[in-house]
Amino acid sequence: MEGAQLVSDVQRLSESLGELLEPVAEPVFIAVSGLPGAGKSYFCSKLTEKLPFIILESDALRKALFPSPSYSPQESSRLFGAVRLLIERLLKKGNSLILDATNLSERHREYLYSIADRLGVKLVLVRVEAPPGVVYERLKARRENLGGKSDADWAIYKRMKPSVQKIRRHHYAVDTSRDITPVLNKIVREVMH
Numbered sequence: 001m002e003g004a005q006l007v008s009d010v011q012r013l014s015e016s017l018g019e020l021l022e023p024v025a026e027p028v029f030i031a032v033s034g035l036p037g038a039g040k041s042y043f044c045s046k047l048t049e050k051l052p053f054i055i056l057e058s059d060a061l062r063k064a065l066f067p068s069p070s071y072s073p074q075e076s077s078r079l080f081g082a083v084r085l086l087i088e089r090l091l092k093k094g095n096s097l098i099l100d101a102t103n104l105s106e107r108h109r110e111y112l113y114s115i116a117d118r119l120g121v122k123l124v125l126v127r128v129e130a131p132p133g134v135v136y137e138r139l140k141a142r143r144e145n146l147g148g149k150s151d152a153d154w155a156i157y158k159r160m161k162p163s164v165q166k167i168r169r170h171h172y173a174v175d176t177s178r179d180i181t182p183v184l185n186k187i188v189r190e191v192m193h
C-alpha cells in the first residue's frame with residue numbers, strides 16, 4: 001500500500017515541475033541548506049539564471065501534494081520520501097537539479113549524499129545564511145506581501161534554529177545580506193569544470 005502511495009506522490013510531484021530541460025551526460029546536483037528567510041529561494045533563482053537547472057523547491061512541492069499543508073512530521077516524511085525518489089529519477093535521466101529545502105540536519109542530508117554517491121553524480125552543497133536581524137525584517141516583509149511559496153515566519157525560524165547542524169562535507173557558504181555574486185560565480189565555475 002505504502003509503495004502505491006509513494007509511486008503516485010512521485011508522479012504528482014513530477015507533473016508539477018512542467019517541462020524538463022534537455023538531459024545531459026553528466027548531471028549535477030546542487031543542494032542548499034538554511035533557515036527560513038536565509039535567502040535560499042532567492043539564491044537558487046539567481047543560480048538558474050546562470051545554470052540550466054531544475055529547481056525542486058520543497059515549499060512548492062509540499063503544496064503540490066498537500067494543498068493545505070499541516071507541516072506535521074508525517075506530512076514532511078511523506079513529502080521528502082517522494083522528493084528523494086524524484087531527485088534520484090531526474091538525475092538518472094540526466095537532469096541537473098537544485099534542491100531548495102532547509103536541509104538543516106546531517107541525518108536529512110545523508111540521504112542526499114547517498115543518492116549522489118550511489119549515482120556517481122557531483123554534489124554541490126551550499127550553506128545559505130543571513131544575520132538574524134535581516135531575516136527578521138525579510139520574514140516580516142514576506143508575510144505582508146504574501147510573497148513566495150513559503151509560509152514560514154519568525155516563530156518558525158526560532159523553532160527551527162536549534163536543528164541547525166554543521167555540514168560535514170565540503171560546501172560553499174554564502175551570506176545573502178552581502179553580495180552573492182562571488183559565490184554564484186564560484187559554483188558556476190565548479191559546475192562547468
Ligand SMILES: Nc1ncnc2c1ncn2[C@@H]1O[C@H](COP(=O)(O)OP(=O)(O)O)[C@@H](O)[C@H]1O
Binds near residue numbers: 035038139142176180
Ligand atoms: N540576496 C538578496 N538580496 C535581496 N533580497 C533577498 C536576498 N535574499 C533573499 N531576499 C529576499 O528575502 C526574502 C526571503 O528570502 P527567501 O529566498 O524567500 O528565503 P528562504 O527561501 O531561505 O526562506 C524574500 O523576499 C527575498 O526576495
Ligand SMILES: [Mg+2]
Binds near residue numbers: 040041042059150
Ligand atoms: Mg524558500
